Amino acid sequence: MVKFTSHEVRDIFISMFVIAFIFAYLFSRNNVNVLITLFPVTFITVGVGFVLHELAHKFVAIRYGFQAEFKMWVQGLIFAIITAYFGFVFAAPGAVYIHGDYISREENGKISLAGPVTNIILALFFLTLMFVPTSSQLITMIATFGFAVNSFLAFFNLIPVSILDGAKVLKWNPVVWGITAVLALILTVKAMFGMSV
Template identity: 65%
Template sequence: MVNFTSHEIRDIIISMLVIGGVFAYVFRGINNGDFISLIPVTLVAVGFGFVFHELAHKFMAVRYGFYAEYRLWIQGLILAIITAALGFVFAAPGAVYIHGQYISKEENGKISIAGPLTNIALAIIFFIIPLFTPPSELLFLICSLGFTINSFIAFFNLLPVSMLDGAKILKWNPLVWLVTIAIAFVMTAYPYFVAYIF
C-alpha cells in the first residue's frame, strides 16, 4: 500500500505551485503578459507532469517492497525561479528517495523508466483530447503545452547521463532505453517539425 507523509504532501504541493508559477511566467507572452491567470493552465499541463513523474517512481518502488518518499529540493526550486527570470526553465523541484537493502539492476531500471513512461502517456493523452472534444481555445492551450512539455520531460530524463533515469535504464536494458528515448525524441520534435512544414 502506498502511503504519504504530511511532509511529503506538503512538498508535492509546493513543487507543483512553483513549477506552475515559473512556467506561467515563461509562457506569459501567450496570455498578454498576465502570468497569474495562466498558472491554472500550467498547473494542469506541466505541474502534473513533474509530480506524476516522481510519483510513478514512488509507486513502482513501493511495488518492489521499498520505502520511497518524495522530498522537495530547495536548490532545484531556486534554480527554476532563476532560470525562469532569464526566460527559460530548468526545473528539478524534488526527487523520490528510495530506501532498501539492495536494489537490483532490473528493479532500478524499471523504477527509473516508470517516470518517463508516465510523461509519454500524459503527452499522448494531451495530444488525443483535442481530437475528440469540441473546439476550445483554453483546452487547446492546455493540451498543446501538456503535450510539448511532457514529451520534453520524458526525453530529457531518458538522456544517458548520471543521476538521470536514462543512465539507470540503459544499464538495465539498452534496447528498452533505445526504443523509449526514440519515442520521446520523436514526440519532442513533432511540434517543431509540424511548424517547419506548415
C-alpha cells in the same frame, strides 16, 4: 500499501506550484497578463505531469517492496527559476528517495523508467485531446500545453546524466532507453515545431 507523509505532500505541492509558475513564465514571454492566464493551465498540465511522474517512481518502488518518499530539492527549484529567467528550464525540483536492503540494476532501471513513460502516456493523451473537436479555448490550451510539457518532461528526464532517470535506465537496458528516448524526442520535436513534423 501506499502512504504519504505530511512532509511529502507539502514538498510535492510546493514543487508542483513552482514548476507550474516557471512554465507559465516561459510561455508568457514576460507578459504579466498572459502569465496570469496561463498559470491555471500550466498548473493542471505540469501539475499532472509532475505528480504522476513522481508517483510512478513511488508506486513501482513500493511494488518491489521498497519504501519510497518524495523529497523536494530547494536548490533545484532555485536553479530552475534562475534558468527560466534566461529563457530555458533545467527542472530538478526533487526526487523519490528509495530505501531498502538491495536494489538490483533492473529494479532501479524499471523504477526510473516509470516516470518518463508516464509522461509519454500523458503526452499521447493530450495529443489525442488536441484532435477532439471543441469550442472551448481552455481545453485547447490544456491539450496543447499538456502535450508540450509532458513530451519535454519525458525527454528531459531520459537524458543520461547521473541525477536524472535516463542514466539508470541506460545502465539497466540501453535498448529500452534508446526506444523511449527516441519516442520522447519525436514527441518533443512535434510539440516544438508543430504537428507537420
